[in-house]
Amino acid sequence: MLSSLPEHFRSHSLKADVRTLLLLRKAMQKGLVKTLGDIYNVLKGIIVKDPSDMGPFTKAYYAYFLHIPIKPGQTLEDAILRSETFQKWKTDYVEEADRDITDEELVNTFLDKVHLTSYDIKEVVSGKEIWDKDNPDQEDTDPINEDDDIPSRKLDKMADYSELSLEELLERMEKVREQQKTRHGGGSHWIGTGGISPYGHGGAAKNGIRVGGQGGGKMARKVMGDKNYFPIDRDSTLNDNNIDAALASIKGVIEESATEKLDVPQTIKSGLKRGGLFIPEMSSEKNEELKIIVLIDNGGYSMAPYVRSVQNLFRKMRTRFAHDLEVYYFHNTIYDRVYTDERRTKAISIEKLLSHSKDYRVFIMGDAAMAPYEINSLSIESLKAIPQKFKKCVWLNPEPIKYWPHTYTIQLIKQLIPMFPLTPAGIERAVRSMNSKGTEG
Amino acid sequence: MAETSHWTGSEKYLCDPALAQAFHMARTLGMPLLIEGEPGTGKTELPIHYAKDRGLDLEVYPVGSKSNVEQFVARFDHVKYLRDSQIEILNAQREEKGLDSKLTTGDRNPESLNDYVVKGPAAVAYSKPNSVLLIDEIDKAPREFPNDLLYALSHRKFIMPESGEVIEVSEEDMPAIVITSNREQELPTAFKGRCIYHYIDFPDQETMGKIIEKHHPNMDEKVVRVALDVFYHLRRLGLERAPTTREILNWLKYMSEITPNEAVKKIAGLEGIGALIKTQADMERVGRMIGADESFGTNLN
Numbered sequence: 081m082l083s084s085l086p087e088h089f090r091s092h093s094l095k096a097d098v099r100t101l102l103l104l105r106k107a108m109q110k111g112l113v114k115t116l117g118d119i120y121n122v123l124k125g126i127i128v129k130d131p132s133d134m135g136p137f138t139k140a141y142y143a144y145f146l147h148i149p150i151k152p153g154q155t156l157e158d159a160i161l162r163s164e165t166f167q168k169w170k171t172d173y174v175e176e177a178d179r180d181i182t183d184e185e186l187v188n189t190f191l192d193k194v195h196l197t198s199y200d201i202k203e204v205v206s207g208k209e210i211w212d213k214d215n216p217d218q219e220d221t222d223p224i225n226e227d228d229d230i231p232s233r234k235l236d237k238m239a240d241y242s243e244l245s246l247e248e249l250l251e252r253m254e255k256v257r258e259q260q261k262t263r264h265g266g267g268s269h270w271i272g273t274g275g276i277s278p279y280g281h282g283g284a285a286k287n288g289i290r291v292g293g294q295g296g297g298k299m300a301r302k303v304m305g306d307k308n309y310f311p312i313d314r315d316s317t318l319n320d321n322n323i324d325a326a327l328a329s330i331k332g333v334i335e336e337s338a339t340e341k342l343d344v345p346q347t348i349k350s351g352l353k354r355g356g357l358f359i360p361e362m363s364s365e366k367n368e369e370l371k372i373i374v375l376i377d378n379g380g381y382s383m384a385p386y387v388r389s390v391q392n393l394f395r396k397m398r399t400r401f402a403h404d405l406e407v408y409y410f411h412n413t414i415y416d417r418v419y420t421d422e423r424r425t426k427a428i429s430i431e432k433l434l435s436h437s438k439d440y441r442v443f444i445m446g447d448a449a450m451a452p453y454e455i456n457s458l459s460i461e462s463l464k465a466i467p468q469k470f471k472k473c474v475w476l477n478p479e480p481i482k483y484w485p486h487t488y489t490i491q492l493i494k495q496l497i498p499m500f501p502l503t504p505a506g507i508e509r510a511v512r513s514m515n516s517k518g519t520e521g
Numbered sequence: 522m523a524e525t526s527h528w529t530g531s532e533k534y535l536c537d538p539a540l541a542q543a544f545h546m547a548r549t550l551g552m553p554l555l556i557e558g559e560p561g562t563g564k565t566e567l568p569i570h571y572a573k574d575r576g577l578d579l580e581v582y583p584v585g586s587k588s589n590v591e592q593f594v595a596r597f598d599h600v601k602y603l604r605d606s607q608i609e610i611l612n613a614q615r616e617e618k619g620l621d622s623k624l625t626t627g628d629r630n631p632e633s634l635n636d637y638v639v640k641g642p643a644a645v646a647y648s649k650p651n652s653v654l655l656i657d658e659i660d661k662a663p664r665e666f667p668n669d670l671l672y673a674l675s676h677r678k679f680i681m682p683e684s685g686e687v688i689e690v691s692e693e694d695m696p697a698i699v700i701t702s703n704r705e706q707e708l709p710t711a712f713k714g715r716c717i718y719h720y721i722d723f724p725d726q727e728t729m730g731k732i733i734e735k736h737h738p739n740m741d742e743k744v745v746r747v748a749l750d751v752f753y754h755l756r757r758l759g760l761e762r763a764p765t766t767r768e769i770l771n772w773l774k775y776m777s778e779i780t781p782n783e784a785v786k787k788i789a790g791l792e793g794i795g796a797l798i799k800t801q802a803d804m805e806r807v808g809r810m811i812g813a814d815e816s817f818g819t820n821l822n
Contacts, residue, residue, distance in 0.1 A: 095710070095714070099714070103550070106550060107546065107549070107550060110549045110550060111549075112546055112549055112550075121539075121542055121543070121546065122546060124543075125543050125546050125547070125717040125718060125719065126717065128718055128720070129710070129713040129714070129718050130718075130720075131557070131720045134720070197542065199527060199538070199541075199542055199545075353600075354599065354600050354603060355603065357599060357600075357603045359599055
């Protein structure tokens with residue numbers, strides 16, 4: 081039952097497995113799931129583990145439970161309006177409502193129904209008396225279309241699923257899914273008249289009255305196309321938008337080690353305090369020292385678009401970590417010197433660069449594209465000396481990876497220094513390879 | 522039986538419906554609620570107000586860079602144990618010397634190791650059904666800390682050091698655990714997997730108005746409106762550190778001490794804006810904006 085759920089959500093790069101199903105089942109047993117909106121909420125709590133999961137999650141939910149595919153760049157309204165599910169629902173609904181309704185209103189009502197949770201129902205039911213007393217406070221928390229027929233609403237018709245056993249509910253769910261697969265029933269029975277939702281027919285949500293579900297619908301609408309809720313393309317070249325993602329991966333430069341070491345001075349000190357009872361004091365040794373040398377190729381037109389974002393990345397990093405960060409510049413490839421300023425007027429010799437502590441991590445950023453003759457023996461020697469001295473050394477290349485095989489110099493340099501694409505995902509890989517080397521040596 | 526009714530906020534605390542639902546779900550399932558969100562969005566306030574409103578016991582564990590599971594669960598007081606275990610000898614020696622006064626161990630008995638276990642907030646909360654446990658700012662902890670909690674979270678039990686006493690809690694009696702994080706570091710996936718996750722969205726202008734009303738009920742409406750305009754304008758500028766709920770509340774606290782008309786004037790003149798802007802770079806930026814865009818301060822009236 082619902083066994084394809086984890087697989088479906090995983091295909092939207094979300095983390096879901098059999099435990100997700102078990103938790104969902106448990107939530108059902110505890111009575112947390114009574115409506116479709118509840119499923120959205122419960123699954124959200126279980127599956128979403130990061131704000132950037134919100135977008136994919138909403139997408140997966142709409143595709144799985146409502147059969148509404150949301151294409152990239154499409155708004156939720158658009159996707160709903162184009163979906164078969166909505167068309168089917170609309171036909172029933174409009175017939176029943178017996179008046180002209182704009183698309184916008186329709187989508188709103190649809191969203192309300194989809195995201196109607198048992199919490200909303202409770203609020204409406206308990207709110208009824210309050211409305212009767214005409215309490216103005218209630219209006220704020222539960223926006224109602226000032227419609228004439230509020231008093232005539234039949235709240236008793238809003239039966240919920242409490243009566244249904246879990247098995248029955250699951251059975252219905254599965255049936256609906258089957259129908260959706262074969263497209264026989266056309267659209268979803270989740271919401272609407274004959275199907276699983278008891279709210280469709282003559283329910284309280286009739287005639288455009290908002291019964292709630294506002295929150296969920298609003299959220300679902302918001303997360304579509306909001307870059308905070310959608311993961312940015314981790315394989316696109318570094319730009320201002322995904323620089324934060326890159327920063328997140330570069331944070332991994334700080335080695336997380338949990339090795340414990342006997343702290344001798346501390347043991348003696350505290351042992352003396354205890355009057356001669358020596359209890360070994362352990363101190364966790366953390367190597368959080370982050371020393372970085374960045375070598376940037378700022379010559380030539382090919383690198384120009386990237387210099388700014390690269391610097392931006394490391395500046396952000398510096399404000400965040402306040403550790404050693406040294407930046408040097410070179411043109412195309414490294415000969416016997418690197419420059420300390422962007423204009424490449426002040427130089428330091430390669431020997432001086434190599435005299436840094438070997439703990440430094442070296443990031444070289446450049447497109448590594450140049451005329452073959454530019455890589456002479458002097459340059460090759462330098463490019464060999466750097467990774468030899470600094471074991472943690474990577475070359476980040478802004479050039480899209482598919483062009484790499486066509487550039488001779490890239491192929492050459494790649495053999496000397498491990499090369500990764502200058503994308504958030506590439507930086508992550510680079511950092512990982514750096515850290516794994518750290519444990520070897 | 523743990524308290525699992527739906528809680529929607531109190532007089533002093535406006536709880537976002539989505540958050541209230543997530544919190545309810547976490548309590549019903551007996552899982553911890555992990556709240557993430559911008560600083561100053563009331564993450565820590567939730568369990569505090571919940572405990573206060575419902576009259577439940579609250580245990581707080583503020584996480585710091587030196588936090589470890591020992592502090593959180595329980596530690597064994599070796600010093601007391603050593604002292605007490607030597608008292609008998611000391612007393613015998615004293616008697617020999619003809620001293621009357623004897624040393625006591627209080628109520629502690631060196632035979633029972635339990636007496637020397639100093640319980641941390643987690644152990645206390647787990648041994649009291651129906652309590653609330655707040656683990657504040659877990660992202661400040663060393664990497665091992667959340668991982669060390671995994672066992673306790675999934676098996677609902679702690680083993681006390683030395684004494685071996687097991688503190689176990691049934692799923693029904695599980696305390697309401699709220700964990701907050703500012704996302705300064707990524708939490709381990711396994712840890713997140715054991716929590717119900719909720720990301721607090723920054724409140725919109727309307728909600729913020731209600732939040733302000735909860736904190737400053739007697740605030741002049743016009744002052745609030747003008748202040749909110751300035752506040753959201755500043756947030757839209759894309760500052761390095763955008764002002765948050767806490768900051769606007771502080772700012773208004775300052776404004777509440779003067780007459781409304783004066784306050785409006787002051788807000789429009791961006792006086793006391795230091796309460797909202799926290800970095801030098803942002804301050805300069807706002808300064809430039811005011812200079813460049815004359816309408817910034819004026820169209821708010």
